[in-house]
Amino acid sequence: MGSSASIHMAQLPNYLLSNRKRLTLSQDEVAFLLGTQSGAKVCRYERFAREPSLEMALAFEVIFQRSASELFDGLYKKVEQEVAARAKELAARTDRQKPNRRTARKREILTNIANNVFNQ
Amino acid sequence: MNKIQPKYFRILAIAPSTVGFGFAVLEGQDTLVDWGVKKVKGDKNVESLSKAEKLIAHYQPGVLVLEDASAKNSRRSARIRKLYQRIIKMAVNRKINVKLFSRDQVMKAFIADGRGTKHALAEIIAKRFPEELNFQLPPKRKPWMSEDSRMNIFDAVALALLPRLW
Numbered sequence: 001m002g003s004s005a006s007i008h009m010a011q012l013p014n015y016l017l018s019n020r021k022r023l024t025l026s027q028d029e030v031a032f033l034l035g036t037q038s039g040a041k042v043c044r045y046e047r048f049a050r051e052p053s054l055e056m057a058l059a060f061e062v063i064f065q066r067s068a069s070e071l072f073d074g075l076y077k078k079v080e081q082e083v084a085a086r087a088k089e090l091a092a093r094t095d096r097q098k099p100n101r102r103t104a105r106k107r108e109i110l111t112n113i114a115n116n117v118f119n120q
Numbered sequence: 121m122n123k124i125q126p127k128y129f130r131i132l133a134i135a136p137s138t139v140g141f142g143f144a145v146l147e148g149q150d151t152l153v154d155w156g157v158k159k160v161k162g163d164k165n166v167e168s169l170s171k172a173e174k175l176i177a178h179y180q181p182g183v184l185v186l187e188d189a190s191a192k193n194s195r196r197s198a199r200i201r202k203l204y205q206r207i208i209k210m211a212v213n214r215k216i217n218v219k220l221f222s223r224d225q226v227m228k229a230f231i232a233d234g235r236g237t238k239h240a241l242a243e244i245i246a247k248r249f250p251e252e253l254n255f256q257l258p259p260k261r262k263p264w265m266s267e268d269s270r271m272n273i274f275d276a277v278a279l280a281l282l283p284r285l286w
Contacts, residue, residue, distance in 0.1 A: 010129050010130075011147075012147075012153065012179070015153065017153075017154055018151075018152065018153045018154055018252075021154070021155070021156075021252065022251050022252050024255060047178070048178075
């Protein structure tokens with residue numbers, strides 16, 4: 001999932017610590033559930049020093065019974081905004097194409113992606 | 121749909137004690153992000169300040185909430201009063217809003233007539249965050265027992281909720 005150099009201004013990159021505390025699990029216990037060797041890795045995720053792989057993120061979803069987008073709210077919001085900005089740009093590019101039913105449908109989808117984020 | 125962001129998105133509250141301090145990080149309307157007790161040894165104020173600084177660096181709160189040790193009925197010790205001053209100074213240097221609430225204000229916010237025990241307040245807070253705090257609530261202490269350090273978590277959570285209530 002790349003490095004966590006930039007953090008969304010409002011949300012924290014992830015909410016793994018609060019969810020682990022809510023379930024009264026130790027870092028070592030979560031590490032065991034994740035199938036990793038020690039709690040050090042979990043500690044690094046919780047301190048935002050490292051971002052988990054997709055497989056790990058899904059494992060966290062299973063453990064904490066919360067969606068990955070909820071657990072990694074800050075990261076999700078950052079990705080969401082970046083995708084929306086690109087969707088807006090692609091919609092503008094589509095506008096310059098020859099208008100037909102296909103481009104109209106594409107334009108509608110891209111506008112929806114962009115608006116869903118910017119209207120939040 | 122437009123979401124209204126509360127004025128202070130993330131709030132950190134610190135409740136010092138003889139063994140260290142209890143802390144709570146509250147986000148949005150009512151989401152408890154982190155809570156716990158930081159225990160210190162040796163120079164308690166230096167250690168406490170260092171741990172408070174780490175919490176601030178990690179959570180980057182918009183506001184820091186502390187008990188008003190200068191309030192009329194405050195019975196905090198000289199050491200803790202000094203610690204409050206140092207934490208406030210550190211927060212101001214980092215351009216973090218500092219909110220102070222007296223013990224009376226805390227009690228009035230949660231208990232109808234403002235009169236109640238620390239344990240009664242803790243029970244109210246535990247009911248508000250059952251998933252997070254119910255198991256942390258220590259049994260009511262007997263007169264010969266010393267206070268459980270976990271009680272400071274509830275004080276910190278109560279303080280963290282106050283900027284939203286006042």
